Amino acid sequence: MVSTVPPNVEISSRHYLEPPGQSEAVSPNQLLLPLTATVNDQDHLEVGGCDVPLLLERFGSPLYILDAESLRVACQQYRDSFQRYYPGESLVIYASKAWNTLAVCALVAREGLGIDVVSAGELYTAQIAGIPADITYFHGNNKSREELEMAVATGCRVVVDNWLELKTLANLADGADPTPILLRVTPGIECHTHEYIRTGHIDSKFGFDPDQLEAVFEFVSQHPSLNCLGVHAHIGSQIFELNPHADLGGVMANWLAMAQGHGLTLSELDVGGGLGIRYTESDDPPSIDTWAKTVCEAVLMACQQRNLPLPKLICEPGRSLIGTACITAYTIGSQKTVPGIRSYAAVDGGMSDNPRPITYQSIYRVLLANRMSAPLSETVTLAGKHCESGDILINNAQLPELVPGDVVAIPGTGAYNYSMASNYNRVPRPAAVLAHQGEAELIIRRETLQDLLRQDCLPESLNG
């Protein structure tokens, strides 16, 4: 896919710093770069007050650079907006599948957020980061018995996805100490996003079919070992439309009313996540505030219309909290020109640290971080270093003339990059730093060659 930036020599990487031109206060999810991004007098990109090329000298390349300020502001905007627009209790929980690591869990918890986890590994990380069990929500469509046991032992809330799980949980706990659960239901709401990341339509592997809900409520009402607190739905990810979330309020309020018919008063309603971010200039997501207002007003009105007590309203954003807060910086290596066809420049990472382009055909922008004012005179395809022709990070990027050793930065890599990273080709996963007011602290160590062998076993029969 071709970049929408014309090959205009007047334009330099600096133009990515310009805000999209809205009058209301922008949310981090509406910007291409982190809130603190600026250009210093060396003509270098700075994030969190740290010079990006210098960070690479200190921590190595490639490097994930996470801007603490952007993540904090996004957390605060979600929290404040829910408090402003919803008269009942509310809770924002971070969908940690976007990037689950100790430092990120600890940072969002400090901002007063709870957490959504989807595996024993994510739950374990959240626990070690000190996130209280009563604001930890355990999702997933195929939790193992061990994972359910772990959830019960920690006392976190379990978002039950299917009958097998419901029945297993009913047997695991006892009436004296019932397990707090929510029920995940497929809302049957269509929205426009990539097929792989749509979850709300009826043909989805997640959640109970709405037709089964009467039977599910009946089962729950007869099992005192289950403390059914509420219902959950999630309609998809990277969504810019507001209507699907407005419709969701009414659909979910109907479920609360249905539960009443089975003697269940549900006190929690979790509307999932899904707000999109700006990866390119043509992406125009609503602000966090606008999204929150839509969700809150929809739930409020739907409950008032049905005379329902206001449930605690929960939302679980991932991408829109952390996506724009991070950039990945790479070093340029080899270059190749296929005459009349295309020029390639290769970086020292690729599909192993950012699998989104090859998985979803996601489009990213790139900046030359060590010469921010240089004119964008070239059309270059930014390739990864993996033995795979499809390992292309960006097709037809606009960049200045490059030399080996140049530092490029790809914005919008905070969500679903490190969390989906791999060791393909035995490439060690990069380090990550948290940048704040001119200080950078390591939050993930770079993998070493020894780390790559950590799980390998050489059987006696092959040794020697």
Ligand code: LLP
């Ligand atoms: N809640 C549930 C139950 C989810 O399944 C998800 C995302 C979220 C919340 C958070 O959604 P968000 O606010 O981040 O849109 N790997 C894909 C995205 C997969 C999303 C999975 N579920 C990507 O790179 O685009």
